[in-house]
Amino acid sequence: MEATAENNNIDSQELESIEKPNFFKTFLFNKIPFLKTLPYPGKAEDISGEIKGLVNDDIYEGAKVDVTFKISPFFETLHQLNVYTPNENSRTPKYSNQNIYSKDSTLLFGKIDSERRLFGRFDQGFYNNSIRVSLTNMMDRSFKNNLAGELEFKFPFMNFCLKADTENSRGFSFISSLSKKLSIGFENSYLFHHGQSLKQIQFFVNNPLSTWSLMLSNTAQIESSYVYRQKNLHVGTDFILGVSQEGKIVTEYSFGVRYALQQSLLKFRADSHGSIFGSYDQMVNDFTKFNICGSLNYFTQDYKFGLGLTFQK
Numbered sequence: 001m002e003a004t005a006e007n008n009n010i011d012s013q014e015l016e017s018i019e020k021p022n023f024f025k026t027f028l029f030n031k032i033p034f035l036k037t038l039p040y041p042g043k044a045e046d047i048s049g050e051i052k053g054l055v056n057d058d059i060y061e062g063a064k065v066d067v068t069f070k071i072s073p074f075f076e077t078l079h080q081l082n083v084y085t086p087n088e089n090s091r092t093p094k095y096s097n098q099n100i101y102s103k104d105s106t107l108l109f110g111k112i113d114s115e116r117r118l119f120g121r122f123d124q125g126f127y128n129n130s131i132r133v134s135l136t137n138m139m140d141r142s143f144k145n146n147l148a149g150e151l152e153f154k155f156p157f158m159n160f161c162l163k164a165d166t167e168n169s170r171g172f173s174f175i176s177s178l179s180k181k182l183s184i185g186f187e188n189s190y191l192f193h194h195g196q197s198l199k200q201i202q203f204f205v206n207n208p209l210s211t212w213s214l215m216l217s218n219t220a221q222i223e224s225s226y227v228y229r230q231k232n233l234h235v236g237t238d239f240i241l242g243v244s245q246e247g248k249i250v251t252e253y254s255f256g257v258r259y260a261l262q263q264s265l266l267k268f269r270a271d272s273h274g275s276i277f278g279s280y281d282q283m284v285n286d287f288t289k290f291n292i293c294g295s296l297n298y299f300t301q302d303y304k305f306g307l308g309l310t311f312q313k
Contacts (some may be wrong), residue, residue, distance in 0.1 A: 029156060038157035041183040044175045045204055046215060052268070054236035054256030059277050059295045060084075063218040064308035074103040093117070105129055116141040130154050168192035230258055231308060234258040274298035285310055 010094040029036055033257060056257040062084025070076045080096045080299075093113035101108040105125030105269035112118050116137040125132045134150040145299075148165035158176040167193055175185030185202035215223040222244035228235045240252040253272040258265070279293035 011137070017095050032082075037180070038177040039157060039180060039206075040156060040207075041175045041177045041185075042205065043152075043159050043161070044173060044185045044204075047175075047204055047211065048213065048225065050238045051213075051227050051238055051256075054227065054234060054267075059279065059293045059304055060306040060308070061304040062306060064306060066308070066310040068312040069309070070313065075099070075101045089261065091115075105132075139173075163189075171198075175202065175204070232260045235254055274300070 015288070026168075032287075041053070046130045051139045060082070062082060066084075067080075068076060077097065077099045078100075082092050082094055084092065091114045095109060096113035098111035105123075105128075107121070107123035110119070110120040119136070121134065121136045123134045124131060130153070132150075132152040132154070134152070135147070137145060137147045139145045146165055146167055148163065148240075151162045153160045158174060161172060162173040163171050163173075169190060171189035172189065173185065173187035175183055177183045183204045185204070185207070187198075187200045187202065188196045190196075191198065198217065198219065200215055203214040204234045205212045207292040209228060211227045213223075217223075219242070221240065223238070223240045225238045226236065234257070236256045238252075238254040238256075242250055244250050251272065254269065255271070256267070256269040256309060258267045260266075263283040267275040267277075267279045275295060275297045277293075277295040279291065282290045284290055289312075292306070293308070294303065294305045296303045
């Protein structure tokens, strides 16, 4: 499944109410007044998701048409049609349909495409979203299912998650504020099929205009990211240092820029693999958006070019 696009679509629909008093906040603030000075750090994957949105490859090939109908304030449906020359490396479906229902603390999301892949998600919050339960299911064209569940606790100064799925992968993660700017996290995941346990320590430094993160893992990998925000301009970098299976030191570097105007959006990205990506969005009117994008790899001499239209009513 196209997990990145799906998660972006879902996250944009979720209703966060962390600023409202909740069960944990009321109890802990009364017991430990010092906690009132610590901000809620958010979820680690959401913090790192900001830089991933700047440096990820979201370029498509050929032509794309999106048609969105907002049936009610809580429900919308999206139809996507893709026209391109098929190749063995492309997993983009010719057609996909997704439906989203979001009201208060409840979220329902479903997507199906022409490759017979199905994705569904159900989120429900309790106690003003201080506790949140999430269930997702993915089914491929061979009707193989993977059901995953997540239990999330939002404390005033910390986020804690438990995860598991039907492929026997399981894990937990937490992130906690140590001061108004600094937060630290830890993630432990066990991958049954690989027989491997992945552990990662995370550091985040948040300022009004920037966010810096450092992640250290037990797979001899270090990742550092930085995002700078100034009005309509977002700039991000991502650096990875690790050791390959052959014992060689390998590095990866990505750089991304997003600049938004009132009716348009410009994105640019480059990485150490020799790839350059660019896209431009322009609102034609209140219901129509035009998009043009392209990419070029200097080393492989490969390129992609795409045109898209989005209609929303």
